[in-house]
Amino acid sequence: MTSRRSFLLFMSTSFLGSAHATPAEMQAAMRKVIGSATVRPGKVKLEIPPLIDNGNTVPLTVSVDSPMTAAEHVKAIHVFTEKNPQPNVLSVRLGPRAGRASVSTRVRLADTQTVHAIAELSDGSFWSGTAEVVVTLSACLEDGLI
Amino acid sequence: MSQAIVSMPKQAKRGEVLEIKTLAQHPMETGYRRTQEGVVIARNIIRTFVCTYNGAEVFRMELHPAIAANPLIAFTTVATESGTLEFRWAGDNGYAVTESAGITVV
């Protein structure tokens, strides 16, 4: 007998559906990217509005403190979430030609959560940064009415 | 309707960091939404975005369903020489869009 709550989740037309990733799945997705290397907190700055207007479209900028020279630069930046249906958000490949290790985009966030970013440097080291976001639902859900 | 909009300077000094903003028109359907009848709406997203500068790849991004509709991708590249930057978006259902912009480097 399905409970009323799971019935409502099933009927929901939000992009979320009834799937939620777990923090463990996020850790697994991160491991895929960094292997067995140690990740140190630092160098990575995640800029997301702490209270967002709409979880559909959240401006996000991730930047890494690096001179971006041939000798010392950021090779890749990865962003993950803990509560979206799946943990991966984006991966960016860079090099010294970037000038700055920074990318801005707009993401979807399903729930109030912590967003994580991991940067891979040219020396093989991994660094991380996080940002906490509060996500509220739109007050009047329109269910696709046009 | 134009599928993509690229904004970047037309001219720059050698060594200057170019700020490039791109917009692609795409619903980025996550694959998690359902119709009123409960049928899953199939995933349909842009998967990759690549920028090449006179043929050399200078930026690449992999997109997942967590990227919002009509994605903005803003990034930088160093103005090394005059020429053409090409921007390529590729995704599900054979989605492939290319835009290019010229740059004069002084």
Place this chain on the structure above:
Amino acid sequence: MGRETRAMQDDDATNPAMFWVLEGETLFRKKEGSGKACSDCHSTLQGAAARHPARDAKSGRLLNLEQRINACRTERMDAPAYGYESRELLSLTAYVAKQSRGLEIQSHENPAVEAGRRLYQLRQGQLNLSCAQCHDERWGKKLAGTPIPQGHSTGYPLYRLEWQGLGSLQRRLRNCLTGMRAETFPFGAPELVELEAYLMWRARGMKMESPAVRP
């Protein structure tokens, strides 16, 4: 709305509404049945959006911008009207409205505004709410975690994050009515145009922001 949403709006390079504006520019220059394009008569439509809804001189009907565009098409261009919320009508409206960006909304008291005011203050639907109860009496307070705005219609048509697309003021009003569990008026209904007229009067003197971005 937050700082970042406003930044998204103010930069043409990041505002998704630009897709519709660019398409609108193409349509504006497209020759129709009469052999003419909008651009053949109108070198610019700066100020038009800031003055609508307005009464059509010939027919005496109150027309919003979308209806004005369609009236021009059917009466002067030998072209069919575009459907409400169609890509073409949204694009043309966005292109025309953007030309009024930064201009003050022009409106004065008249019977249409008064009719709109009565609708705005009317309790409707299963929740027995009027627009005024939220947007006049409780703006700034929260409804389910979201701040209630005053609801000034300075930026239509706009890219709404909730829609992930561009839509008209009438679409937004219909959504609100649904949210209030009230019967919505159909697109183009005189009640909706009167409400638009009242909202523009309420926003008189404020600067146009079209095409805006809103949560």
